[in-house]
Amino acid sequence: MIDYQKTIEKIHNDVMAYAKLGKQADYIPALAAVNPDQFGLCIQTLEGGRYSTGQWDTSFSIQSISKVFTLAMCLSIKGDALWQRMGKEPSGNAFNSLVQLEYEHGIPRNPFINAGAIVMADILLSNLKNPEEEYLAFIRSISNNPTIEYNEALAESEQSCGYLNAAIANLLKYHHNIENHIHDVLHFYLMTYSVEMSCEELSRGFLPFANHRMPFSFEGCTLTASQVKRINAIMQTCGFYDEAGEFSYLVGLPGKSGVGGGIAAIYPSRYSVAVWSPRLNEKGNSVMGLKALELLTSETSESIF
Numbered sequence: 001m002i003d004y005q006k007t008i009e010k011i012h013n014d015v016m017a018y019a020k021l022g023k024q025a026d027y028i029p030a031l032a033a034v035n036p037d038q039f040g041l042c043i044q045t046l047e048g049g050r051y052s053t054g055q056w057d058t059s060f061s062i063q064s065i066s067k068v069f070t071l072a073m074c075l076s077i078k079g080d081a082l083w084q085r086m087g088k089e090p091s092g093n094a095f096n097s098l099v100q101l102e103y104e105h106g107i108p109r110n111p112f113i114n115a116g117a118i119v120m121a122d123i124l125l126s127n128l129k130n131p132e133e134e135y136l137a138f139i140r141s142i143s144n145n146p147t148i149e150y151n152e153a154l155a156e157s158e159q160s161c162g163y164l165n166a167a168i169a170n171l172l173k174y175h176h177n178i179e180n181h182i183h184d185v186l187h188f189y190l191m192t193y194s195v196e197m198s199c200e201e202l203s204r205g206f207l208p209f210a211n212h213r214m215p216f217s218f219e220g221c222t223l224t225a226s227q228v229k230r231i232n233a234i235m236q237t238c239g240f241y242d243e244a245g246e247f248s249y250l251v252g253l254p255g256k257s258g259v260g261g262g263i264a265a266i267y268p269s270r271y272s273v274a275v276w277s278p279r280l281n282e283k284g285n286s287v288m289g290l291k292a293l294e295l296l297t298s299e300t301s302e303s304i305f
Contacts, residue, residue: 002300004043004051004271011295012039012053015277015288022279022287025259030157031061034261036278039288042199044207045271052200059196060276061154063258064095064112066192068239069139069205070120071111071231076221077127085123085177086116088234095241095284096164098171106175110238112256115168118178121189125180131188134220139195141219143205148197155187155194162186193258202264202274209235209254210266232268236304243283250294252303263289267302 019037026032040055074082091109093100101108101115108116128134132150140146169186172178178185197205208216212228223231235254240247247255253273255265261278263286273296277288297303 002302004045004049004300005053007296007299008041008043008051008053011292011299012041014295015039015291018288018291020279022281024261024278025280025284028158028161028259030151030154031260031278034060034278039275039277039292040199041273041275041292042203043271043273044200044203046207046211046269050200055276056199058276059198059201060262060278061151061193061258061260062195062197062202062262063193063260064117065202065256065258065260065262065264066195067112067117067120068209068231068235068256068264069135069142070117070124070192071234072223073135073138073221074111074120074123075227075231076223078123082123085119086111088238090237090242090244092242096168098164098167101168101171106172106177108172108177110234112234112238113241114165115172117192118165118169118172118185118189121192122172122178122180122185125184125188128220132191135188135192136195137219138221139197139205142208142216142221143197143201145201145204148195148201150191151194151196152191154196155190158190158193159186162190165189199262199274199276202262203272206264206266206272206274210268210270210272212266212268232266235266241284243281243285247285247290250290251297252305253293253297254304255293257285257289259284261286261289263293265293267297268304270302
């Protein structure tokens with residue numbers, strides 16, 4: 001029987017050697033103001049255990065981790081028709097690449113690059129009566145916390161410097177892969193990024209994805225076991241920008257990172273884990289977060305491989 005609490009406390013101590021490596025996402029003004037010297041980790045098991053260390057209960061901007069929740073809602077609504085508007089392949093390029101999108105005629109390579117997430121925001125705008133309210137209701141439901149909120153000031157901060165996202169949205173519109181007004185799509189897209197959650201809340205929100213042999217149904221989102229399994233597959237191959245291969249090699253878990261410094265991952269049929277530390281490497285992934293998860297799967301010998 002693995003003592004997860006003892007394991008993560010040891011990991012917390014070990015990763016402090018990496019505490020000053022990297023820097024927070026200072027190209028977004030609101031994220032530049034976050035204290036970078038923080039670290040939190042929380043594991044939740046399907047049997048009901050919870051194990052945590054550091055700033056596990058501090059809320060942070062989940063940023064691109066939100067794409068997993070967005071994908072779940074879109075797949076619930078569109079089913080396999082979703083893949084007519086985006087692919088399922090790793091990008092091999094930066095998450096905000098215009099060149100790749102132009103080369104592929106406005107079809108994003110996968111849901112987890114910015115272009116894919118912008119298309120998913122458009123899909124939810126077209127299919128939900130109150131997109132912002134329904135999206136937040138789903139996240140509150142899956143994480144069992146009715147107090148989770150958007151940070152509108154953070155969304156406005158990203159909007160103030162979001163020129164490349166605007167270019168991506170315009171290119172998608174040119175290729176007829178956006179139905180709604182670009183301003184509305186970008187606003188909703190950035191609101192999904194601004195959701196704030198703690199490691200505890202995020203690990204709880206990912207726990208249903210770990211239970212991948214069971215369908216799940218939460219507020220506004222119902223998925224079959226097969227669909228949950230396929231979301232896990234996309235997390236494994238596409239969840240870490242153009243560092244997904246390295247993450248698979250070192251960690252071996254499906255997951256998703258965000259430039260707020262968070263990473264959420266799952267060990268199928270066993271647990272979900274969320275880790276947060278704002279200092280990022282050159283690929284946009286948390287330095288201490290990546291190392292903590294590498295140590296976790298090494299110490300426990302639990303990975304999908």
